[in-house]
Amino acid sequence: MARPKLHDVAAHAGVSVTTVSRVLNNRGYLSDDVRTRVNTAISELGYRPDGIARSLIGRKSAIVGVIVPTVADPFFGELVSAIENRLAERGYKAMLCDCQENAAREADYLDLLQANRVDGIITSTHNRDVEGYGKAELPIVAVDRRIGAHIPIVRSDNRAGGRLATEHLLARGTRTPLLITATDHAGNDRAAAFREVVAARGLEPVVRAYGYATPFPQRRALIETWLAETGADGVFATDDLTALMVLEWAHKTGRAVPHDVRIIGYDGSAAVRLGMPGLTTVQQPIAQLGARAVELVVDRIEAEADDEAEVGADTAAEPPLPVELRLGWTT
Amino acid sequence: MARPKLHDVAAHAGVSVTTVSRVLNNRGYLSDDVRTRVNTAISELGYRPDGIARSLIGRKSAIVGVIVPTVADPFFGELVSAIENRLAERGYKAMLCDCQENAAREADYLDLLQANRVDGIITSTHNRDVEGYGKAELPIVAVDRRIGAHIPIVRSDNRAGGRLATEHLLARGTRTPLLITATDHAGNDRAAAFREVVAARGLEPVVRAYGYATPFPQRRALIETWLAETGADGVFATDDLTALMVLEWAHKTGRAVPHDVRIIGYDGSAAVRLGMPGLTTVQQPIAQLGARAVELVVDRIEAEADDEAEVGADTAAEPPLPVELRLGWTT
Incomplete structure (x- = not known):
């Protein structure tokens, strides 16, 4: 049998996937009977949450907001794909916010992300004068964009x-x-x-x-x-x-x-x-830009969760990632 | 003054954005004093949640999972951008799931989305034999993909x-x-x-x-x-x-x-x-494909929330959207 998944546990225990998640998170009302059935199913099937599923357990939301102009642009599409991939490896999910070069929309999203208690934000838009980043209480990382003195910037050279x-x-x-x-x-x-x-x-x-x-x-x-x-x-x-x-x-x-x-x-x-x-x-090293932004934001999220000292006042001075010339026939 | 936003309400009331969100959602512990301050700030500023902010109020998660091969592909980037835009108009957010042509990863995401209680799923991958869609209890809409008899397909001709x-x-x-x-x-x-x-x-x-x-x-x-x-x-x-x-x-x-x-x-x-x-x-009418998928999935989500009769056994027979020839010099 393939590695058991949440829905296998749910089926085995005769409950919904949501209920299994509640047991794993120890959240919401659960009868002792349900709790016992789920734990029995977990142990009988040898279910172990790993990879993406780790994000179900014990974190506030395990969601990072990703704000870009639009993923219809191949550069931002590839950047967001890289961000989403690395977030998944670290047990987080990406909430996508396409801002369409619209500063008002970006401000709305910034509000929304905070109200939804995402754990952090990666932003890479061209809008200027978007209020709210300065007031945000969340870890924020910018990709190739200067939005505030204390917000680290990941960029290439x-x-x-x-x-x-x-x-x-x-x-x-x-x-x-x-x-x-x-x-x-x-x-x-x-x-x-x-x-x-x-x-x-x-x-x-x-x-x-x-x-x-x-x-x-x-x-x-x-x-x-x-x-x-x-x-x-x-x-x-x-x-x-x-x-x-x-x-x-x-x-x-x-x-x-x-x-x-x-x-x-x-x-x-x-x-x-x-x-x-x-x-x-x-x-540009697009995959590395995305991966580095994720490392910085997740490190900050987890340092805060651990009540450690604040990380990275100096990360604002991230060294730029290297670029290289790719020769074709147009020159 | 521009239309007041959540963070204006929070600043006016001297509380966090999260607290304002809790008051709006009537969720979590709140003292009478905090509740009164937030409601006063809302009324003094004339704050009215609309557009994206509507999603804060009264819904389970207001998140729709969007599963695609990768937004690094310009077709899927544009499709996801269109989906995300229409979701925002209807007060929902997009959780992005890039599956990278990997069926195991898609199955993981399907589990994860259900456990996170997203309200619905739009899927458009090429993977075959992904288990779990049949068992999912959520509204699901497929874009140009056949995954089950009762799952509507939005596609062009x-x-x-x-x-x-x-x-x-x-x-x-x-x-x-x-x-x-x-x-x-x-x-x-x-x-x-x-x-x-x-x-x-x-x-x-x-x-x-x-x-x-x-x-x-x-x-x-x-x-x-x-x-x-x-x-x-x-x-x-x-x-x-x-x-x-x-x-x-x-x-x-x-x-x-x-x-x-x-x-x-x-x-x-x-x-x-x-x-x-x-x-x-x-x-292909990419924007319309995305918009139509959102309409179908949100209509189903809201019909379920209203305890109405189940919608759309017949929506599986969605008529295909029209395509057109675009002439260039390569033919």
Whole structure:
């Protein structure tokens, strides 16, 4: 017989799965008879909660809220998949909160997660000025996002990635490099690296930002306008989907890639690598980003549960994870 | 002042968000003093729980488990995003369960969801022979998956989609069509339609299946072998990522698309449309699939809560949602 599961215990004891869970958690009203039957079934079947099932026992909720813009984006889909996997290994579940680039919705979710007594939160949205994180009493970890002095940030090395991409474009012969990014703010390390490297070669760094909240059709129109007006012979897009839009524009307008225009992206999600392995890109360690965020948040949750001293005032200074150049035929 | 939120009520009353939630739910021990302070704050601020916050009040968990292979796949990412959005509109939250094509993990999750007393389950994996769905006492809805006689299935019109794709390939001049799909079982309506349409033209339907659980590098190797050995001049891939792999193979091997080989995919996720709008594909109504699954599962949850007669023995016969051909340059 396969490893017995909760529903086997329930069937053996003639009770519901919920009742078995209550016995395991010693929670709710239970008659002695029911308790005895469940414990007998557990011992007769040799049931031992392990893996995911550990989360049933003894924790407050064993749920971590995961706030992202949307899992429809392959980067965030892969990040959330990695987070969910590592959470499962540590006995936690993921409550998914897609915020759709909407700060009000993110604030609502933040309220909701706290009211539902999730044990912690991992957040990775682009919204700014979302109130509530500062007031939250829960362990919070941010992925590639600065939301408060005491909230640790897990990220990969955006400055090194920006340098790698820009140096590669220039090494291949690009004379008029263009950066296309989401928002051109002071914290955008990929843009900062692009500017540095391009200026150091005595070239003019041209940067265009489409804005995260810009719907896709308008975003595409903006990008095509910039490509036409700048006449760039090399494009660094700070995400792969934008790089693929540039590639499609080159196809539509009869430009040869990489001869007429070189294109490099950023992220290297499995979906893009699978569908378009020819795209040169900067590979983020997506699985490690997710796993590291889980380790930090779960360590904090369990340290609090153990009434230990607070962990990680210094974890806000997490060293960035390494990125690497992945060569395709687009450069 | 913006619409007051839970944490505003908590701050006004000088209590935690959890305490406000307890008052709203009338749950747990609360002193009269705390109860009065919270109710006063609610009335002074004019707080009214709506949208997402409705889920705090009066329901068992207001959580629906969402079981998919992985949100790292853009189709499932977009489906889950749509499910999560509609759940939020109806006052429910999504607990995400990535099963990674692993039947044992799916069975574990099924146990876990029941033990955690989620209110319902939406499932859309490819695993077969997962025990437990039959025994589950919860409302369950399947997306494009047959798991039991009484479990409603939400799906789009796979037979019509298979016909559209195949007829389009043939109309463009394909003489040696190849179907590449995940599993070639009797319930694969896209494959059935391909065989029907091709045979009706007196051509030989060639079908190859790579298997869902095959890791990507091996999958790519298999597909490239089939393309070389069949010499097909038209390929219908039953998902877009596979179609993009075929396109990449054509690029690598110097075949002109569509001149030497025509390529049509299936799904039309936003990520693929954005990154590769030139791919001809069959567009599934992904948002509607997600929304309809939520309507069915929430209607069942709320009918049970109201002690109404059981809904939807006939919903298992949900009519399939329409698909449409999206023309690109690959055919």
